[in-house]
Amino acid sequence: MRNWSEYPRDDLLAAVNASGESQNPHRETVVPGDDPVAVEHQVPTLNDRPLTLAQSDLETLQATAASLLSQASESYQLGQLDAALAVFFQALRLYEQVQDEVGEGKALGSIGAIFYSLRDYQQAADFCQRGLAIAQKQQDRRSMVRILGTLGNAYRHLREQSKALNAQETSLLIAREIGDRLSEMAALNNLGLAYKAMGDYTAAIAYQEQSLVIAREVKDTQVEEQILKNLGNACYALGDYARAIAYYQQRLVLTKTLGQRRTEVQILRNLSNACYALGDYDQAIFYSQQRLAVAEALQDDRAKEQSLGSIGVAYDAMGDYTHAIEYYERRLAIARQMNDLRLEQQILGSLKVAYYAVGDYAKAALCSQPYQEIS
Numbered sequence: 001m002r003n004w005s006e007y008p009r010d011d012l013l014a015a016v017n018a019s020g021e022s023q024n025p026h027r028e029t030v031v032p033g034d035d036p037v038a039v040e041h042q043v044p045t046l047n048d049r050p051l052t053l054a055q056s057d058l059e060t061l062q063a064t065a066a067s068l069l070s071q072a073s074e075s076y077q078l079g080q081l082d083a084a085l086a087v088f089f090q091a092l093r094l095y096e097q098v099q100d101e102v103g104e105g106k107a108l109g110s111i112g113a114i115f116y117s118l119r120d121y122q123q124a125a126d127f128c129q130r131g132l133a134i135a136q137k138q139q140d141r142r143s144m145v146r147i148l149g150t151l152g153n154a155y156r157h158l159r160e161q162s163k164a165l166n167a168q169e170t171s172l173l174i175a176r177e178i179g180d181r182l183s184e185m186a187a188l189n190n191l192g193l194a195y196k197a198m199g200d201y202t203a204a205i206a207y208q209e210q211s212l213v214i215a216r217e218v219k220d221t222q223v224e225e226q227i228l229k230n231l232g233n234a235c236y237a238l239g240d241y242a243r244a245i246a247y248y249q250q251r252l253v254l255t256k257t258l259g260q261r262r263t264e265v266q267i268l269r270n271l272s273n274a275c276y277a278l279g280d281y282d283q284a285i286f287y288s289q290q291r292l293a294v295a296e297a298l299q300d301d302r303a304k305e306q307s308l309g310s311i312g313v314a315y316d317a318m319g320d321y322t323h324a325i326e327y328y329e330r331r332l333a334i335a336r337q338m339n340d341l342r343l344e345q346q347i348l349g350s351l352k353v354a355y356y357a358v359g360d361y362a363k364a365a366l367c368s369q370p371y372q373e374i375s
Contacts, residue, residue, distance in 0.1 A: 058098050065094035065103055069110075076114065085114045105134030109147045116150050124154040145174045145183045149190060156194050164194045185214035189227055192234070201238040205231060225254045225263075232270060241274045248274065265294050265303050272310050281314045288314065305334040305343070312350065321357045328354060 072087035088111045095103035108131030116124035128151040135143040152167030172187035192208035195201075208231050215224040232247035252267045268291035275283040288310040295303035312327035328351045335343040352367035 061094050061098050062100060062103070065091045065098070065100070065107075068094070069103065069106060072110065076110070081114050081117055085111065085118075088114065101134050102138060102140075105131050105138065105140070105143060107131075108134065109143060109150070112147065112154075113150050116154050119157075121154040121157040125151060125158065128154065141174050141178050142180065142183075145171050145178070145180060145187070148174070149183070149186055152190055152194065156190075156197050159197075161194060161198050164197070165191070168194055181214055181218060185211050185218070185223065188214070189230065192230060196230075196234055196237070201234045204234045205238070208234065221254055221258065225251055225258065225260075228254065229267075232274075236270070236274060236277075241278045245271060245274045245278075261294055261298060262300075265291055265298070265300065268294065269303075269306070269310070272314075276310075276314060276317070281318045284314045285311050301334055301338055305331045305338070308334070309347070309350075316350070316354060321354045325351060325354045325358070 068087050068091035072084045072091060075081075075084035075087060088107050092104060092107040092111065095101075095107055108127050112124045112126075112128035112131055115121075115127060128147050132144060132147045132151060135141075135147055148167045148171035152164045152171060155161070155164035155167060168187055168191045172184060172191060175181075175183035175187055188207045188211035192204040192206075192211065194204075195207065196204035208227055212224065212227045212231065215227055228247050228251035232244045232251060235241070235244035235247060248267055248271045252264065252271070255263045255267060268287050272284045272287040272291065275281075275287060288307050292304060292307035292311070295307055308327045308331035312324045312331065315321070315324035315327065328347055332344065332347045332351065335347055348367040352364050355361070355364035355367065
């Protein structure tokens with residue numbers, strides 16, 4: 001199944017290879033290539049002067065460029081972004097030398113996608129614009145959809161929101177015209193992200209709900225899980241906590257079927273926070289207890305202390321200071337094991353207030369002494 005999870009984040013068509021297939025840019029494995037790219041991802045200087053070549057030489061160079069394009073795409077699929085970038089540039093040089101605009105456009109679009117995955121959004125936009133110009137000239141609408149998606153996402157990160165909206169709307173229009181449901185799904189989700197970046201959460205939700213329908217239609221649970229995350233977060237930002245909880249719960253079910261336990265920890269935190277925001281402290285505690293159990297199974301001390309803190313805060317809000325103190329003290333023990341002095345000070349502050357609330361002034365006074373045990 002294709003992993004349309006956005007790198008690093010939420011947009012679906014973040015990275016696509018020359019053949020138009022979605023890649024997973026999350027992986028960070030880098031292997032040295034023949035012409036490794038510097039850490040700063042400097043753009044090589046390209047020779048703008050076409051060579052005069054015999055037909056046999058032309059065919060040889062075209063075949064070599066096509067082979068490089070395939071090689072780069074394979075590296076991209078493996079998450080070897082720097083290596084892929086170097087080889088795509090080699091292919092681009094050859095395509096420019098033989099004046100093969102179709103190949104040049106594919107290389108440019110792929111380079112733009114890799115720069116996007118590397119979070120170099122200005123370079124991503126620059127190369128996507130060049131690739132888009134060729135795709136438009138060739139009337140290659142599938143490539144236009146793909147490049148516009150990446151270009152729109154790059155503009156969103158560059159905070160050029162009107163350009164981001166225009167690119168994603170055009171991508172959506174073309175995707176619908178050519179009947180490309182997967183690209184339509186991506187464009188709808190990315191439009192939602194663009195509207196969310198503008199603070200228009202209502203529009204964001206409307207577009208992402210349309211994207212969700214298609215994800216379910218094509219039975220892509222990984223895409224569905226990603227969109228449910230985006231919808232839950234948008235509803236939460238809008239203050240529609242009940243709706244956010246509904247989306248988070250659906251996402252939790254999918255995550256369990258996919259066996260993504262670390263993602264489960266994140267969703268349970270979101271559910272607890274949303275329930276707390278609604279004033280439903282019992283449910284907030286319920287989800288935090290589940291999160292604590294998963295964190296213990298994963299031996300994740302940070303998630304454990306956060307879960308204990310959330311439970312303590314919920315009991316505190318209910319006026320149940322005895323239970324709040326119990327969970328704060330457990331959290332304090334983990335903070336000290338982690339040698340996290342800043343966190344220790346924070347927890348001692350919470351404990352001090354809780355001890356005052358129950359009238360235990362002696363222990364409240366001890367909370368002003370960070371290294372003294374409370375017993």
